[in-house]
Amino acid sequence: MTDPGDFYDIEELLDARERAVLHEVRATLRREVTPVINHYWTRAEFPHEIIPILRGLGIAGLPYPGTGRATGRPLLDGLVFAEIAAVDPSIATFHGVHSGLAMGSIHLCGSAEQQERWLPAMANLDLIGAFGLTEPEVGSGVAGGLTTSARRDGDTWILNGRKTWIGNATFADLVIIWARDEADGQVKGFVVEKDMPGFSTRKLEDKIALRVVQNAEITLTDVAVPEANRLTRANSFKDTAAVLRLTRAGVAWMAVGCARGAFEHALAYAKEREQFGRPIAGFQLVQDLLVRMIGNITASAALCSQLARMQESGTSADEHSALAKAFCTVRMRETVGYARELMGGNGILLEHHVGRFVADAEAIYSYEGTREMNTLIVGRAITGHSAFV
CATH class of the missing domain: 1.20.140.10 (Butyryl-CoA Dehydrogenase, subunit A, domain 3)
Incomplete structure (x- = not known):
């Protein structure tokens, strides 16, 4: 048996091109990440030098068209997630936050113009994404208890609130922030850029798990977000x-x-x-x-x-x-x-x-x-x- 970890040969459900992608991910990460990951895990640091390696694999945003890269079926995307996690769950979480939550939000909830504006750069890892939903006082009850607010002021939205446990947030270029519209009470999505005034992060220290993931608490104080950064198809x-x-x-x-x-x-x-x-x-x-x-x-x-x-x-x-x-x-x-x-x-x-x-x-x-x-x-x-x- 060549691969005891795939006992029922699920990989054979992929076509030849997809298997080649999966094998490249497996070989590259085991060669580049396995020898160094314990060093970073112990120090609770992220190995930024692997970002060019991930860029070369072309696996960010696999299921989404319009990224400028080859797309992949959900099965390939899932098996890639598993391959990354088999090397290190923290790196898989980085990938999941960026490719799944952040890019997925723009793919599902953004306009065609917004997708064109952000997804190709994110697929190339030129822009790193994060996803801000959980709040310090609201975890499982976030659907009805979200407190971060959004108030429209002309062509601008003013965001106030706090988010926590936000992976990638300490170094992300774009953070998808979910906030409740004061006018209609509905939850809406906004792409907040890291250099916007009033946006700040504080790294969460002393974790016992996923120590490589850079989780942060986000504070939003009168952050002015242009209407162009509101995800147009996120209305509840x-x-x-x-x-x-x-x-x-x-x-x-x-x-x-x-x-x-x-x-x-x-x-x-x-x-x-x-x-x-x-x-x-x-x-x-x-x-x-x-x-x-x-x-x-x-x-x-x-x-x-x-x-x-x-x-x-x-x-x-x-x-x-x-x-x-x-x-x-x-x-x-x-x-x-x-x-x-x-x-x-x-x-x-x-x-x-x-x-x-x-x-x-x-x-x-x-x-x-x-x-x-x-x-x-x-x-x-x-x-x-x-x-x-």
């Missing part, structure tokens, strides 16, 4: 939710990749580590852990692959992305725990990598909708009754 939270539907599928793929990365390091360790005169890979209890891991990964990848088919056909709904995110992140959390268990005490040493996946899995488990919130979305769909408060 339903439009925000459309972006989240798209990106939750990406997070599910990232969970697959995170689990797979931990599994691959654990498998390599089991083949090399000897006890009682032979590799521990030959012990029954070790094989039991490895099979539990690959079962979780395979089930999750198969679910995500079917979701990608539904996305391509236009038949996916909120509940489909929600189930994928909830299921895959639970299985991911279990899998990285098995990987750490297999490695014993060595599993907590960064040099063996698995400890990084264990820590980072905690963040992936929570963001883009907690398990509980996604469960309620699916529960509403299958029962016809809403259990939301």
Whole structure:
């Protein structure tokens, strides 16, 4: 078997061009990122030198036409997310925030002129994007409790409020800010540029997960945003939710990749580590852990692959992305725990990598909708009754 991490050969669903893209991503990131990522994870710093490497791969905005780069099906985009996460979940999160949330907002909610203005430069990583939705006092209840305000003044919008846990925000060129219009009470989207007066960021320190991701608290104090920067097709939270539907599928793929990365390091360790005169890979209890891991990964990848088919056909709904995110992140959390268990005490040493996946899995488990919130979305769909408060 050439790739035990893809036990059911899901990669074969891609065509030859798509497989070439995936293989280039895999080889490049394992060569360029794996040797250095622990250094940055320990120091909670972002490796800006990899941005030209990602630019060369041409994977930002894969599903979106009009970027000036080749497009890709949802399945390719998802498998790319998984490949990045299998190397490092923080880099996958950077990619997800930029390519999924920020570019996705402009693709789904921007006018043709706005798409032409920003998407090609973002696809080339000449402009880095971030996504500002969560607030210090509002997480899961953001749909009805968003407090950041937008007030129109002629051809300008005045934004006030705070956002938190905003990935990429410390160095992003563009931040999609979701704010409530004081006139009609609806949530609208705005592209805020980093040099606009009144816009400031403060890096969140001392995280135990996704330490490479530069999360920040954003403060908006009378930020004047031109009407040309208001996303013209974002007129209510339903439009925000459309972006989240798209990106939750990406997070599910990232969970697959995170689990797979931990599994691959654990498998390599089991083949090399000897006890009682032979590799521990030959012990029954070790094989039991490895099979539990690959079962979780395979089930999750198969679910995500079917979701990608539904996305391509236009038949996916909120509940489909929600189930994928909830299921895959639970299985991911279990899998990285098995990987750490297999490695014993060595599993907590960064040099063996698995400890990084264990820590980072905690963040992936929570963001883009907690398990509980996604469960309620699916529960509403299958029962016809809403259990939301």
